[in-house]
Amino acid sequence: MATSIQLSPESLCDGLDQLCIQKLELMDNFIKSNMMLESKMRGGFFLLGKTRYALGNKAVSALQLPNEEREVDALATAVMTPVPLEGYEGDILYQHVDTKFQDPVVTLVEEDEEEEAPDKMVIDDEVQMEGLRRRFKNTEDEDPFNENGIEELESSERKVKIFNRDPIRWFTALPPQTLRQAQSEFKSALQLTSQCATLKLKLRAVNKEYSRLKEIKAKLESLEKEP
Template identity: 30%
Template sequence: MEELQEVNQKLDAKLICFFETLSSLYQEQEKLNDQMKDGFWNMSRARYNMGVRFVGMDQIHEERMQALTKVKVEEEGTDVFEGYSSLSVSEENIQVETIGLRKRNVGQSPEPSPPLVSPDPSTKTKRQHDPIKWFGVLVPPSLRQCQNQFKSSVETTIAVANLKQKLMQLKSEYVNLQKKKAEMTSALK
């Protein structure tokens, strides 16, 4: 009889934990919705300010594109998904392009710019590369806000995935406890 009471208490605890996790999931999904909405809103503001020609797919160079955030999937532990930032890119792969800029002081000789590649090819230096620079040096604040919203939405997406995984685990544990309770009650009869 004590075992049955213990199983009932575990069932109650699992159910409470399930609904708390479900509430957290709804909050994170709402947060993700707001981040995505704000990100797209700021992107449309940047396109309006800079012009559609300067903020679009034409500025994206797929051959040089690298992920800024990677997601690591683990089967052990409570959090199955983990995100980490990977912002370093070797300078050899970066080429600066200017699109649509006017040439000023055409009669004067330009000063030599520092090379992007380090003088010693055996040492590959790493530096932070920000894809927002594809759209120019002086981008509007709305484009930077857009980037920040989408970066934070990646972390929120990982939190949502982990909460959904936890809900599935809690549901499985609850079903197993219900089966155990049914076996115990049938054995008592």
């Protein structure tokens, strides 16, 4: 629906009719999305109940949730995309709400040896003896641990650690199939929530445009009635 409508009673009526149809379609999609959201949430809680029945009533509860002192990174975030202005042709502008899921598996690369001061660094017997030999050969102004000693002690080998931040592992190390299905249902519910938010924003923009055209039509009708 274009907002750049000619100021004539016929074009205004056509624009209002099209906006009414668009409002009805958005309301229908919004109701269907809410019904699907309720179904996903109901299925997720039902699967959580089955998991508690299989693992025990205390296996899946609030006791396994992290406390306030523990920092937890959210793996699902809601992102609002900016309104695209490129290629604008007079359509109604509204923002989109999307849900982004991060990969719970994180790979960290750590060095084997910690970075310490040269006087506190642990050196084996052979390297220490080699440093002593260099110290006798060097002059007083030269530092034997300036470049050669430290570079030789630095290790290029690194350890790779893999961390799994999946919240499903808060409850058990080996999640059952019902718990994985419940997680999938709740992820779908998050996506439907973003879809409902986008439809609500678009419906609000259509209502605003409908009110604006209605005011313009009322002003035109008042001007035509004046002698």
